Amino acid sequence: MSADAKAVLTTHSPEETVALGKRLALLLSPGDVLALIGPLGAGKTLLVKGIALGLAVDDPREVTSPTFVLMNIYEGKMRIHHFDAYRLKSAGQMFEIGCEDAFYGDGVSAIEWADRVSDCLPAEHIRVEIEITGKADRKIMFAGTGQRARSVIDNLSASQ
Ligand SMILES: Nc1ncnc2c1ncn2[C@@H]1O[C@H](COP(=O)(O)OP(=O)(O)O)[C@@H](O)[C@H]1O
């Protein structure tokens, strides 16, 4: 059994958040699920852009909040499933979009506004909560249960 893993990181510019996403990407494995939580403008999408850069997605300009389409897929070294649950009313709608194929498939998944659809998340996921602490300052809190979360979170704090 592995206990909860936690790390708190801070960034002081949008570029630093993108760079953090790039570092995070290199620690991810197929099946990893990132639950992104934080208000509008927190930096959830920028973090996913960094992940896309880290996984060598051809055109990271494609990375935008999938608010209307609900899910974007980016092809890189691993496939990235990028969800935005902002407009969803329940976890049931995530199942309708096919989130299980994404979560339990070959790629990694990132869900913006994951707290709105927490019932669809696999038991083992990495919670990434972003708090706006200043105009360009963000507190980014990582937490998770299980071996995968521990490995990612421990390595992320070690490589800072
Ligand atoms: N340290 C920071 N990290 C991330 N974004 C920041 C930071 N400082 C300022 N920003 C700004 O906050 C906004 C974050 O946008 P976005 O990633 O789309 O947020 P979200 O997807 O959480 O709504 C951008 O306009 C970005 O320039």
Ligand SMILES: [Mg+2]
């Ligand atoms: Mg967004």
